Amino acid sequence: MTYRLEANALDRLFKALGTKGYVIFGPTVRDSAVVYDRIESPNDLPAGWADQQTNGSYRLVKTDSPAYFDFTAPPQSWKRLLFPPSLHLFRSHRRNGTLEILEEEHETEPMAFLGVRPCDLRALAILDSVYLNGGASDSTYRQRREKTLIIAVNCTRAGGTCFCASMGTGPEAGAGFDLCLTELVSEHDHYFLVESGSAKGESCVSPLQAREATPQEQTSGREAIRTAAAAMGRSLQTQGLPELLAANLSHPRWDQIARRCLACANCTMVCPTCFCSTVEDSTDLSGAIASRTRLWDSCFTAEFSYIHGGSLRPTIKSRYRQWMTHKLSSWVAQFGSFGCVGCGRCITWCPVGIDLTEEARILRGQAAEHV
Amino acid sequence: MVPVPCRVMRTYQETGDTFTLELESLSQDGFSFRPGQFNMLYIHGVGEVPISISGDPHKPESVVHTVRVVGIVTWGIKKLRRRDFLGIRGPFGTPWPVDLAEGNDVVIVAGGIGLAPLRPAIYDILARREKFGKFVLLYGTRGPSDILYFRQLEDWRARFDFDLHVTVDRAFGPWKGNVGVVTTLIPKAHFDPVNTVALICGPEVMMRFTILELLKKGIPEDKIFISMERNMKCGIGLCGHCQFGPHIVCRDGPVFPYSAVRHLLGIREI
Known part of the structure; x- marks a missing residue:
């Protein structure tokens, strides 16, 4: 069933989540950007803020709208809350010639993610397929993920670098949410449509005291989402793309991209599905206690592919190729889906404005010419 | 992700830069593994490296690794x-597909330290030698002083059921053996190509040329297996470092059938 919750009653959702013991994470404005952080009430939400995004550019602008969720994909995704950029793994104690190695324990509190965009919702499902896949799984990720309540918010506005419609991941939330909101704003009306996607989500609905939404209201919601779908800033033709990229590993275009790419790793840091990590070992001053820390890593560093004797990917060309072919080709073989959800962050946050949808288009066009 | 402490039983020098480490088995039941697999070895406060297991799979009481010193962790080891x-x-x-090779001739081609991950397969085959046809080992190293497991190779060469040839890239002084890259040994070996399983380990360029020669001899593509090397950090397919095209080498490899990697071998910086 779909409910209608008045925008000025949104604090009921915060209260309901608080009563259930959730720490609420959601969008808020900080340092001229929308970030996902702890929030306490609707006052913390970025009401009246929208973003303008294009290649290498992100600007927040104040609007006249009272909408809480007018922004599109912000710089950081939810990944950092489930897969922290830095995490202690274990401590090794050396005493009298023996070694004792103890795993670090990490406390996990129940988290509610409020405002998960459909692209980011799909990204969480992709991270699940990486970290919770079969035999080997990441225990910290699992613990956090199991205690997380997901409140998705459908997109009624598309960003300048968005292409979720091409990737089939948005602008309407697919599976995986506990609750899903659609925010509707008109001249004299401001409300949310609320749907639940799980028993956990359903139990949060009754405290909202929301009434059932009328068919007209539900139609308005669908139309708003359709408007966003039609306004995508970017598009990507995905049909046959994995095979196309796999067949063009020696394409001259990689050289041209390499002339622009700085190998700064921004695209991998903002990507909601990039999952690579490295470890760092350190000791105390005496050398008796050593600890190991896991850190986010990027395939754009020369060190990433280092084996004895040197880096296997010394050129930027091969590192960009590794990243793009992983996202749009080999990911499919590894995890059964694309590693890209069309959020457009890598386009917005590339300091030289490289656009992977444009690169894919060029590879497709030139490859076709070569055939 | 947490290493288990393990005690060194003995170490011995193999060549100038290579040594073998024998560790006490981890549990009461011993350490069980399959030929071709590797362990992650952790040095307190220094780091961790993937090292293939070079011991006998039928002797679970110890864990054996042959290590070449190439960086700070291996230096620590x-x-x-x-x-x-x-x-x-x-x-x-x-693992190496030793069971699959039963009933076939087996050709093992090793380059340099690449002999170490193949040694468990050799032990395994010799332990049930009657189940295989002809058994050939072709081994190439840089020079006479780089020959790994020297005594053991001499013992094996004395067997009549084991066709073993060694060559070196360069030689000075008293060396009277073969000189040349390992592929020059292939014409010396006798096997029935159609019913042969080939196991290859060594530098990528050595494996590529060996495969070409073996294909020329007539060994089918799906009976050639190689062991790939990439930067392995986690060992369980989660850190992303060891990708080789669609393959995650620590999980999908290190041993691959040639048919699975044919299109990637030879592409630069893949």
Whole structure:
């Protein structure tokens, strides 16, 4: 069933989540950007803020709208809350010639993610397929993920670098949410449509005291989402793309991209599905206690592919190729889906404005010419 | 992701830069692994490296690794002495298809330290020698002083059921053996190509040329297996470092059938 919750009653959702013991994470404005952080009430939400995004550019602008969720994909995704950029793994104690190695324990509190965009919702499902896949799984990720309540918010506005419609991941939330909101704003009306996607989500609905939404209201919601779908800033033709990229590993275009790419790793840091990590070992001053820390890593560093004797990917060309072919080709073989959800962050946050949808288009066009 | 402390039983020097480490088995039941698999070895406060297991799979009482000193972790491993501790995780990765090779001739081609991950397969085959046809080992190293497992190769060469040839890239002084790259040994070996399984390990360029020669001899593509090397950090397919095209080498490899990697071998910086 779909409910209608008045925008000025949104604090009921915060209260309901608080009563259930959730720490609420959601969008808020900080340092001229929308970030996902702890929030306490609707006052913390970025009401009246929208973003303008294009290649290498992100600007927040104040609007006249009272909408809480007018922004599109912000710089950081939810990944950092489930897969922290830095995490202690274990401590090794050396005493009298023996070694004792103890795993670090990490406390996990129940988290509610409020405002998960459909692209980011799909990204969480992709991270699940990486970290919770079969035999080997990441225990910290699992613990956090199991205690997380997901409140998705459908997109009624598309960003300048968005292409979720091409990737089939948005602008309407697919599976995986506990609750899903659609925010509707008109001249004299401001409300949310609320749907639940799980028993956990359903139990949060009754405290909202929301009434059932009328068919007209539900139609308005669908139309708003359709408007966003039609306004995508970017598009990507995905049909046959994995095979196309796999067949063009020696394409001259990689050289041209390499002339622009700085190998700064921004695209991998903002990507909601990039999952690579490295470890760092350190000791105390005496050398008796050593600890190991896991850190986010990027395939754009020369060190990433280092084996004895040197880096296997010394050129930027091969590192960009590794990243793009992983996202749009080999990911499919590894995890059964694309590693890209069309959020457009890598386009917005590339300091030289490289656009992977444009690169894919060029590879497709030139490859076709070569055939 | 947490290594288990493990005690060094003994170490011995193999060549100038290579040594073998024998560790006490981790549990009461011993350490069980399959030929071709590797462990992650952790040196307190220094780091962790993937090292293939070079011991006998039929002797689970110890864990054996042959290590070449190439960086700070392997240097740390070299400094270990009897009764010292290191951390160990494993075994990881796919094995050599020794069982699949039963009933076939087996050709093993090793380059340099590449003999180490193949040695468990050799032990395994010799332990049930009657189940296989002809058994050939072709081994190439840089020079006479780089020959790994020297005594053991001499013992094996004395067997009548084991066709073993060694060559070196360069030689000075008293060396009277073969000189040349390992592929020059292939014409010396006798096997029935159609019913042969080939196991290859060595530098990528050596494996590529060996495959070309074996294909020319008539060994089918799906009976050629190689062991790939990439930067392995986690060993369980989660850190992303060891990708080789669509393959995650620590999980999908290190042993691959040639048919699975044919399109990637030879592409630069893949």
